[in-house]
Amino acid sequence: MADILYKYKDSVYANITNKCNCSCTFCIRSLKDGVGSADTLWHQQNPTTDEVLNAIRNYDFEGFDELVFCGYGEPTCALETLLAAAKVAKEEKNLRTRLNTNGLGNEENGRNIVPEIAKVIDAVSISLNAPDSKKYSEVTRPKYDGAFDKMVDFATKCKEEIKDVKWSIVDVLPEEDIAKCKALSESTGIKLRIRHFT
Ligand code: SF4
Numbered sequence: 001m002a003d004i005l006y007k008y009k010d011s012v013y014a015n016i017t018n019k020c021n022c023s024c025t026f027c028i029r030s031l032k033d034g035v036g037s038a039d040t041l042w043h044q045q046n047p048t049t050d051e052v053l054n055a056i057r058n059y060d061f062e063g064f065d066e067l068v069f070c071g072y073g074e075p076t077c078a079l080e081t082l083l084a085a086a087k088v089a090k091e092e093k094n095l096r097t098r099l100n101t102n103g104l105g106n107e108e109n110g111r112n113i114v115p116e117i118a119k120v121i122d123a124v125s126i127s128l129n130a131p132d133s134k135k136y137s138e139v140t141r142p143k144y145d146g147a148f149d150k151m152v153d154f155a156t157k158c159k160e161e162i163k164d165v166k167w168s169i170v171d172v173l174p175e176e177d178i179a180k181c182k183a184l185s186e187s188t189g190i191k192l193r194i195r196h197f198t
Helices: 049-058 075-093 105-109 114-118 133-140 147-161 175-188
Strands: 005-008 011-014 066-069 096-101 123-127 164-170 191-195
Touching: 011 049, 011 075, 049 075, 066 075, 075 096, 075 105, 075 114, 105 147, 114 147, 123 147, 133 147, 147 164, 147 175, 164 175, 175 191
Parallel strands: 011 066, 066 096, 096 123, 123 164, 164 191
Antiparallel strands: 005 011
């Protein structure tokens, strides 16, 4: 069985589903099976909501103050589990909650999920990946048409309801793309985190 919770660097992560609506060219899932304390993050079968809640309730979070939803898959593809797990993490474990997402959760769930997320998630990090629709589709290979605009709309809605919202890109993008991402960040008021690509 794959780990539902795992430690990586200074945080505990929740790997609640392997389902995803993208097929990113750089996805870590095509490079290795596990991350941090987890030998494998591939579930034989995606965990049920109860299994995720039990894992959180029985986990020793001593020394950690945040739970990050970021598994080998897109957490908003398991929205019911995500919402229930974040609620338990906050209310029973007194943890901050962060969602790392590709930003396509509204499309995946057929509605604006941001108000539901905002009740139980303290911080959202959205993968921007590219500065425009064409490049975005080339690298993320999303299931949906117009995915870049949908991701930007999701980020904008998150910013209206959640205090800590960031886009992230990696530092291997061409300089002109990084400059365009910075411009998008400035025009929308959504912070941009430039991560070192490992
Ligand atoms: S959105 Fe995340 S999990 Fe899905 S393919 Fe891209 S990098 Fe992998």
